[in-house]
Amino acid sequence: MYKIFDTVDEVSRYTAQRLLAKIKAAPTAVLGLATGSTMEPVYAQMLKDIQQAPVDLSQLTTFNLDEYMGLSAQHPQSYNYYMYQHLFNQLNIPARNVHLPDGLASDVETACQAYSNAIEAMGGLDLQLLGIGSNGHIGFNEPQTCFNSRTHIVELSEQTRIDNGRFFDDQNEVPTHAITMGIQDILNAKEIILVATGSNKTEIMAQLFASAIDEALPASALKQHKNLTIVLDREAAALLPEQALKSAV
Numbered sequence: 307m308y309k310i311f312d313t314v315d316e317v318s319r320y321t322a323q324r325l326l327a328k329i330k331a332a333p334t335a336v337l338g339l340a341t342g343s344t345m346e347p348v349y350a351q352m353l354k355d356i357q358q359a360p361v362d363l364s365q366l367t368t369f370n371l372d373e374y375m376g377l378s379a380q381h382p383q384s385y386n387y388y389m390y391q392h393l394f395n396q397l398n399i400p401a402r403n404v405h406l407p408d409g410l411a412s413d414v415e416t417a418c419q420a421y422s423n424a425i426e427a428m429g430g431l432d433l434q435l436l437g438i439g440s441n442g443h444i445g446f447n448e449p450q451t452c453f454n455s456r457t458h459i460v461e462l463s464e465q466t467r468i469d470n471g472r473f474f475d476d477q478n479e480v481p482t483h484a485i486t487m488g489i490q491d492i493l494n495a496k497e498i499i500l501v502a503t504g505s506n507k508t509e510i511m512a513q514l515f516a517s518a519i520d521e522a523l524p525a526s527a528l529k530q531h532k533n534l535t536i537v538l539d540r541e542a543a544a545l546l547p548e549q550a551l552k553s554a555v
């Protein structure tokens with residue numbers, strides 16, 4: 307299902323409301339979270355909404371999608387740091403319920419398996435929030451990742467390293483590898499919300515709409531999912547065919 311809004315503000319309000327509605331309906335919910343520019347206004351909106359109408363987060367569990375390898379939790383460009391800055395520092399989710407892949411794990415293979423196992427042990431993700439890379443990646447699952455993948459190490463594509471270079475002082479500082487939940491972990495979520503905003507997502511959203519389910523375009527795996535909402539602003543939706551816009555609610 308597509309939801310298309312005029313502005314990023316409206317996208318963020320809708321997405322924040324969906325996340326909060328899930329938590330209110332099930333205080334023990336398990337959420338899969340994403341980082342990146344797209345999520346910044348979503349998390350800011352969530353914080354605003356929670357300030358206005360407090361929500362019990364004491365039983366909530368979260369699992370983030372991914373983390374750069376080689377960056378500590380204190381590194382300002384790590385996804386751990388991002389999540390605390392944009393969300394967790396302002397919320398009362400118990401620290402033991404918050405999970406991110408460890409970019410400094412000494413035994414990465416074991417840590418990856420343990421991450422997918424921990425999600426399963428919680429009964430799976432109730433709702434997974436996703437952004438999308440300009441090359442169609444979800445999490446850090448780059449093109450050609452197996453759709454049955456679990457949490458694993460990835461070598462970041464050149465495109466992703468260029469796209470994410472904007473967060474680093476120097477392009478050479480962008481890590482070459484990351485840990486990401488696998489596509490199967492994502493597909494196992496009971497509900498998925500993919501958010502894309504802005505003109506740098508116009509092209510990939512049109513490609514995704516037109517694409518068959520194909521490992522060359524990781525996000526196309528989501529087309530198999532029974533409960534997927536794609537939330538876009540007008541810019542990201544600009545090249546969607548009439549057919550898609552008509553079915554949007």
Ligand code: F6R
Nearest residue numbers: 340341342343344437438439445
């Ligand atoms: C981040 C993540 C990535 C981003 C994607 C879009 O945790 O999993 O897939 O969602 O790279 O990033 P932005 O929102 O910065 O365009």
